Amino acid sequence: MDQETLGQVGGWVGGLLGGVIGVLGGVIGTYYALKRTQGPRERALVVRASIVCWMGVCLFALGMWFLPTPYKSALIGGYVVALLLAVRHWNRRQAAIRAAEANRGA
Secondary structure, X not given: OOHHHHHHHHHHHHHHHHHHHHHHHHHHHHHHHHHOOOOHHHHHHHHHHHHHHHHHHHHHHHHHHHOOHHHHHXXXXXXXXXXXXXXXXXXXXXXXXXXXXXXXXX
């Protein structure tokens, strides 16, 4: 196998393996996020947040696949900002639910 073909095969293998590892990390993270919930309201929030997050990741991946190169940079920036804001929002909501549940039990 010549160097060019080896490089192409390595690129495909690395891309596919990276994608599989990324999806497995997301699945494991979603599983443990659901497992660590402490009540039905918190579980419902985590389920909704997980669905929204998985849909966002899928849309981002499709955008990276199909958008022309100049638009990919804007997509990355928008994705990062949206992800940070969403995580902050979900963490605050989860903390509020836990505080409300703790006050009910106390």
